[in-house]
Amino acid sequence: MRLASGPWHGKIPGVEIRPIGVVRSCFGGKFGVPRQPGLCPSAWGELVFEPEFRQAEALRGIEGFSHLWLIFGFHLTAEAGWHPTVRPPRLGGNERVGVFASRSTFRPNGLGLSLVRLEGVEARPGGSVLLLGGLDLVDGTPVFDIKPYLPYAEALPEAQGGFAPAEPVRLEVTADGVEGFEALPERSRRAIVEALALDPRPPAGREEPGRIHGAGLCGVEVKFRVEGEVCRILAVETAEASGLKG
Known part of the structure; x- marks a missing residue:
């Protein structure tokens, strides 16, 4: 079989990529967002469609699917361009792999x-x-397309995970006596604990024991410190609300 060859000049007749909507998320900034979907089950968000795509007909039948694939844009890092090799956090930020062997932004x-x-x-x-x-999407993420998840075709238990074969190890998270934390909605508390258990610190930041970090989560600013295998929530401060409720 002979394959077609020749340059492609960046256009497919009749195809234009543009956002169909934007995600409003419980994650107010990049820091603290899980590095993969599903690792923070309590995280929530909404997909708000652009006016052009708000027809109910476009969503007919979607309720029958439990999960969806979202094709989105890394809008906060797009201007930085691309790199042929990257340092995945799962490898401690010390080893390079090809960008196409990673999920780098x-x-x-x-x-x-x-x-x-x-x-x-x-x-x-x-x-x-x-x-x-x-x-695992930050608030304001543009979405370009949606496709339903098909378990019979896409659930592959025999698949290999390369340098990330299993879920990351989680920290123990405590919030003993932290004013304001217990006052948050239950789902917000769960989402915060699940996100911090994944240790959102960059690899380089993990070499600074005792450093206090802050993450915009669920409409509040959460201050925390990691001590060994324990993440201690130190304070919950009012932040600009995301417009969502847990």
């Missing part, structure tokens, strides 16, 4: 793929909104 086209849980479709005056769970 520094990609030629700045596109990401995330598998999220569909928790519902909510009809609102401005159009239908998708309610999502287990996501």
Whole structure:
């Protein structure tokens, strides 16, 4: 069989890539966002469609799927361009692998793929909104397309995970006596604990014992410190609300 050859000049007739919507997420900034979907099951968000794509007909039948693939853009790092090799956090930030052997944000086209849980479709005056769970997307992430997850074709228990064969080790998270933490909605508390258990610190930051970090999570600023295998929440401070409720 002979394969087609020749240069492609960046256009497919009739195809234009543009956001169909934007994610409103419980993660207010890059720091603290899980590095993979599903690792923080209590995380939540919404997909709010652009006016052009708010027709209810476009979502007909989507309620029958429990999970969706989102094709999105790494909008906070797109201007940094791409790198042929990257340092994955799973390798401690000390070993380089090819960008195409990673899920790094520094990609030629700045596109990401995330598998999220569909928790519902909510009809609102401005159009239908998708309610999502287990996501790993920062607030404001543009989404370019949605595809339903098909277990019979895409659940592959025999697949190999390369240099990331298993889930990351989790820290123990404590919030003893922290004013304001218990006052948060239950889902917000769970999401914060799950996100911090994944140790959001960059590899270099883990070499500074005792350093206090801050992450925008669930509409508040969470101050924490990691001591060995324990992450201690030190304070929960008011931050700009994301517009969502846990």
